[in-house]
Amino acid sequence: METRMKRLREKMTEYSLDYLLVTDKVNRRYLTGFTGSNGLLLIGKNSNHLIVDGRYTEQAQQQTSNTTILTTSSSKNQWVYASEFINGGNVGFEVETIPYQVFKDLKSLTKEMDIRLVETNHLIEKLRLIKSEQELFCLRKAAQLADQAFSYITTIIKPGMSELDVANEIDYYSKRIGSEGPAFETIVASGKRTALPHAHASKKIIQKNELIMIDFGCIFGGYYSDITRTFALGEVNEVIKKAYDQVLFAQKQAIEAITIGGKLKDIDKAARDCLKKELLDRYFSHGLGHGIGLSCHEYPGVDRTSEERIIEGMTFTVEPGVYLAGDFGIRIEDDVYINSEGKAECLTQTKKEWMVIG
Known part of the structure; x- marks a missing residue:
């Protein structure tokens, strides 16, 4: 997984991305090993945060490494967590697979924070092309x-x-x-x-x-x-x-x-x-x-x-x-x-x- 993250961060640098929000289930699994059906993966230049609800906390902890697991609650949803770790800059998102409601929530963050949303096209999928x-x-x-x-x-x-x-x-x-x-x-x-x-x-x-x-x-x-x-x-x-x-x-x-x-x-x-x-x-x-x-x-x-x-x-x-x-x-x-x-x-x-x- 570390090699995959390293390759991805090289691509993020190439595309001038400070963060990448991964919403696709298969891409989350490819990068972290987490197989749950729900979760938000936020990748920064030096850190990974996987935000899940309480159904998946233990599973995520068992399946991942070098990734901080955060659990949502009634008082702290995934966007509150995301806002704590995004410190301005360019935030990439997966244009092909992001759910519309998630996109709307993400876009609302731009009104509150100094960030710019950047569409990514098959960024992770192209890494997945070459099989180990x-x-x-x-x-x-x-x-x-x-x-x-x-x-x-x-x-x-x-x-x-x-x-x-x-x-x-x-x-x-x-x-x-x-x-x-x-x-x-x-x-x-x-x-x-x-x-x-x-x-x-x-x-x-x-x-x-x-x-x-x-x-x-x-x-x-x-x-x-x-x-x-x-x-x-x-x-x-x-x-x-x-x-x-x-x-x-x-x-x-x-x-x-x-x-x-x-x-x-x-x-x-x-x-x-x-x-x-x-x-x-x-x-x-x-x-x-x-x-x-x-x-x-x-x-x-x-x-x-x-x-x-x-x-x-x-x-x-x-x-x-x-x-x-x-x-x-x-x-x-x-x-x-x-x-x-x-x-x-x-x-x-x-x-x-x-x-x-x-």
Whole structure:
């Protein structure tokens, strides 16, 4: 945590910030280790103050170091504490995630104190881009758990189960083998419902000879995995299999196009260009991927507008998909890590060649 704070203070100096107010839950955890859902972290040039209510005092004391823990009361709220430690100057705040009411309260301080509010954009998130060895260990473990859970579900899925049955089995088994919980609401779609990119698992009964799409993730040490596989439960139309092969080729080409110094939008284009040759690009309705780490969907986005450059230590998903409304959809997703050789290493290892079960 000390290294992270040191890097952040260097950035604060670069942006002429005297203080930084951290309101994002994940950023608070990244900087201090505190996992509580509520709290205000005030970072100065030489001190850190974490202001919490009485529910979190003991937890914060146990989880943090080199951070002063302050507990609010009916007579002393977080802004009274903040006003005692802010001694004028530039106060940065997280423009992307600050709750509106918190922003209003913060702005009211400017009327009482000689401070200037400064918007920060992804200041901490950009520090989170580069994963440490410990972070990578947790990401690998989360990916391994997802691989193991997917392998398990392919041994029990069968016609007659509902999509919700399958999702519940994945969630329960994942926890049994060590996941801290589902990374997000587990997606299970079958038949024509695979054309819905983020279909909620429903009570629909899975039929023989249907396409199945499963998208889920696991959590280990607070770090996330995210994997999608699409496969057949029995025999399906050859058109589907052909489209699958084209999506798989697009994913592989995108991964091969990853180079240190390149822009994320270039790998989105690589996948899109592959699908365009097969007239499928118009059915690719989302970005190629997203950052992954302490959040399942974190900065940066991997899409056609992303100017962020690829650097060693980054982790993000690569997940091209095509969705033909009322017919079928296909998505293939892996988590990748940019290693010291500048190569994209897939953390999720489940096979992705066309698969038929039963």
